Structures are given as structure tokens and as C-alpha cells.
Amino acid sequence: MKKIGFLSFGHWADHPAYTTKTAGDTLLQSIDLAVAAEEIGMDGAYFRVHHFAKQLASPFPLLAAIGAKTTKIEIGTGVIDMRYENPLYMVEDAGAADLISGGRLQLGISRGSPEQVIEGWRYFGYEPAAGESDADMGRKKGLEFFEQLKGVGFARPNPNPMFPNPPGLLRLEPFSPGLRERIWWGSASDATAVWAGKAGMNLQSSTLKFDESGKPFHIQQAEQIRLFKKAWKEAGHQREPRISVSRSIFALVSDQDRYYFGHEADRTDKTGILEADKRAIFGRSYAAEPDQLIKELAEDEAIREADTVLLTIPNTLGVDYNVRQLSALLKYVAPGLGWR
Template sequence: MKKIGFLSFGHWSPSPQSQTRSARDTLLQSIDLAAAAEELGADGAYFRVHHFARQLASPFPLLAAIGAKTRRIEIGTAVIDMRYENPLYMAEDAGAADLISNGRLQLGISRGSPEQVIDGWRYFGYGPDEGQSDADMARHHTDVFLNVLKGEGFAEPNPRPMFPNPPGLLRLEPHSEGLRDRIWWGSASNATAIWAAERGMNLQSSTLKEDESGEPFHVQQAKQIRRYREAWKEAGHAREPRVSVSRSIFALVNDRDRAYFGHGKDGDQIGVIDNMRAIFGRSYAAEPDRLVEELKADEAVAEADTLLLTVPNQLGVDYNAHVIEAILKHVAPALGWR
């Protein structure tokens, strides 16, 4: 059994071919797609966060709106760039959104990806300390965020407050119990996957990874997941971790599917991203029977307990609901995921 959700990058474009021509279109359609996915039986609605781009950025209003409109589906991010975040303010926003959804938030966070602008986090008022990198800053913000999510008091109360205080040091409010266990780290390397395990975060492994061995993408990713689980066990955490992988998977069940995705290229790709040699995983697009056989050979999908289907959000809610339904109906049962 696997949890199956969708991952939207939330693009919009004024192009006549786009169903999302404005930020408002993308936000409202994201809410509608989450509700439609829940109705279809999907397990998760996840969203990418990018700044300075025509894509989804500030996630918490969207997550809270989805939480208010749905009842069952998990709601998450993949991922929030921690270089841009005030971890205390973020903890308040996350706590509020989680309470609205009744504990369904699954927050993916990370060091982030290449940006639209140079050092964009500086415009947000953040910068690494002397001798530190922006990645170090992201990890520091993460440690602070994880610590305050525990709900322990740390702030000295005012002896003459406007309102009466409970005894002792004060914590951030609203606090949502259990959210600390639903934080995920988006990892592109074996080392950061181990770092996440040591800190008790779940693992999100995306469609690209540092090329550390020259092996096929899914093999390297499966090894990363196994090393993460070993590190988790060594750290002695009490609960079982969760691991997700993202894939572009399209079941070709009608002529429109074949027109959109029937001519894609198979195979991994190699590129350089932020001075790192990276390997990008292949997309899957085929008739359901062939798709089942191809996915059986994907070692990382087999290792993960959660699969996030990247969706082409600019094609509109109805078509993306069809993409999700085709996987749930024609592929997942044959693979034992349903």
C-alpha cells in the first residue's frame, strides 16, 4: 500500500493555451484540484514554493483554505525554501493552518533550489553569518523551526502583560500538537538525507539528485532512501519515518493523453545545477499495462511509502483530475498500491 498524492508547481501564464492565466486562477484552481483529488480517493495535495516567479509562493493561506474546504486529504509542500523563512513566524502560520485542517499538514522544507534572482533571500532580510553559506543559513532556520514546534516555553514573560500569562516561559501560539512529526526534508544528496534522519524529519526525494555514483537515477535514489532509514534507526527515534518520491507519470487512456504526453523522451538526464552534477529522473507516459511493468522496475518508487504525481496545472482542474484518476484506477491496483 502507498499513499498517492499530487504535486503542483502552481505555474501561471497569460498564454491563450494556459488555463491558469493569473495568480488568482492558480490559487483558486489549486483549492479545487485538492477537493477533486480528495473526492477521487487520492491521499495528498502538495505544492511547490518558488519566490520571484509566476508560481505559488507564500503557501500558508493556500494550505489553510484547502484545509477548510476538505476533510481527509493530506495537505503539504514540496518544498519551502528555508533560506527565505523567519522560523518563528513560520511556526505560527504552520500551527494555524494545521489546526484549521485538523492535523493534516505535511510540510516539506529544504535548502531550496536555484532562484529567479541573485541571492533572493537578501531581499527578505536574511543573510548567512560570516563564514557560513546560504545552505548553512537554511539549516539553521530549520533547527530553530523544529525546536519551536515542540511547544516548549522559551520567552520571558512581561511582568505587566496586557493579558494574564500562564506560569513559566511562554511558547509560540497557536501550537498544533503533533506537527513536529509531520515535517519533511527535501534532499538531493545522501549526506542531507542522513542529516534529516538525525533530526527526526521525514524524507522527500524529488525527481533530481546529486549524481554520486553514475548509476541510474532510481537506483541512486533507492540507495539514498535506504541510507536515510539506516540513519533513522541509528538515531533511535521512536516512530517510523515516512519517505516520498516524486514522479511525472501519465497513463495514456485517450487521444488527448496521447497528444499531450505520448511523444515524450524516456531515460534519465544529466545536468549541472548550482555547481552540482545532477541526475534527473525520467518521466513515465504509456498505456496502463506498459506503465505498470515500467514502474515495477523503479527501485525508489518501491522503497517509498508515498508517491507524489507531478501534475501539469496549467491544463486545468478537470484534466489534472483525470490524470490523477487514471493512475488511481488503471495503475495503482495492478501494482498493489490500492
């Protein structure tokens, strides 16, 4: 069994073929899509976070709105770039959104990836400490956020407060019990997957990672996941971790599907330079008739290792089309793979 969610990058542009021509279109359609996804039996609605781009950025208003209009579906991110975040303020935002949803947030965070502008986090008022890289800063902020979700008091109370204080040191409010167990680290390397396992965060592995062996993407990703599981076990954490992988998967069941995605049927893994001189491998897209999709996906080792599959969606094609495509995957593909 797998949990199946969608992952939206939340693009918009004034393009004739787009139903999301403005930021407002994208935000409102994201809410509608999450509501519809819950109705057809999807397990999760996840959203990417990018700054300085015509894509979804500040996630918590959207997550809270979806939480208020749904009752069961998991609501998450994949991922929040911690280089841009104030960890303490983020604890408050996340706690509020999680309480509104009734404890359904699944927050993916990471040290960040190449963005639209050079060192964009500096415009947000952040810079690495002496001797730190921006990646170090992102991981440090991630750990601070993760630590504060324990809800332990740390701030010395004012002896003459406006309102009475409880005894002892004060914690951030609102506190949402259980949220800490629903934090995921987005990892693009074996080393950071091990780091996340030791820290006690769940693992999100995307459609790309650093090419560390030259093997096919799904095999490298499966090896990464196994290293994470080993680190988790050795750290002695008491619960079972969650692990997600993202895939672009399209069931070709209509002429419209074939028009949009039929050209992707022969796609293979790609390689490129992700940042500096680091070689990255990008996983292939899957687009085929349902029976062929089942055969191809059954060979994906990383999917077998994960408990959650996030389906990247073309959000610009609108709610109705994406609901039809997700419904086809649930109806024709997921049962054949044992995901349902």
C-alpha cells in the same frame, strides 16, 4: 500500499493554452483540485514554493483554505525554501493552518535550490552569518523551526502584560500537537538525507538529486533512501519515518493524453549542472498505456522504498484534465502495482 498525492508547481501565464492565466486562477484552481482529488480518493495535495516567479510562493493561505474545504486529504508542500523564512513566524503560520485542517499538514522544507534571482533571500532581509553558506543558513533555520514545534516555552514573560500569562516561559501560539512529526526534509544528496534521518524529519526525495555515483536515477535515489532509514534507526527515533518520492507519470488512455504526453514515452534520465560545479541527475518521466506503465514502474527501486508517491501534474491544463488523469492512474495503474 502507497499513499498517492499530487504535486503542483502552480504555474500561470497569459498563454492561450493555459487555464491558469493569473495568480488568482492558479490559487483558486489549486483549491478546487484538492477538493476534487479528495473526492476521487487521492491521499495528498502538495504544492511547490518558488519566489520571484509566476508560481505558487507563500503557501500558508493556500494550505489553510484547502484545509477549510476538505476533511481527509493530506495537505503539504514540496518544498519550502528555508533561506527565505522567519522560523518563528513560520511556526505560527504552520500551527494555524494545521489546526484549521484538523492536523493534516505535511510540510516539506529544505535548504533551498537555485532560484529565479541571485541570492533572493537577501531581499527578504536574511543573510548567512560569518563563515556560513546560504545552505548552512537554510539548514539552521530548518532546525530552529523544527525545534520550536515542540511547543516548549522559551520567551521570558512581561511582568506587566496586556493579558494574563500562564506561569513559566512562553511558547509560540497557536500550538498544534503532532505537527512536528509531519515535517519532511527535501534532500538532493546522500549526506543531507542522513542529516535528516538523524534529526528526526521525514524524507522527501524529488525527481532530481546530485549525481553521486553515475548509476541510474532510481537506483541512486533508492540508495539515498536506505541511507536515510539507517541513520533514522541508529538515531533511535521511536516512530517510523515517512518517505516520499516524486514522479512525472502519465497514463495514456485518451487521444488527448497521447497528444499531450505521447512524445515523452521514450524519455530517459538526464544529467546537468544544478548549481556551481555540481552534477545533477534528473529522473525520467513515465508516459505509456496503463499495462506498460505498470511494468516500467515496477522496476523503479526508489518507489519500492517509499511509502508515498507524489505525482507531478501539469496544473496549467486545468482542474478537469488533471482530475481525469489522476483518476486514470488510480483506476488502471495503482492496483496493478499493489499501491491500492
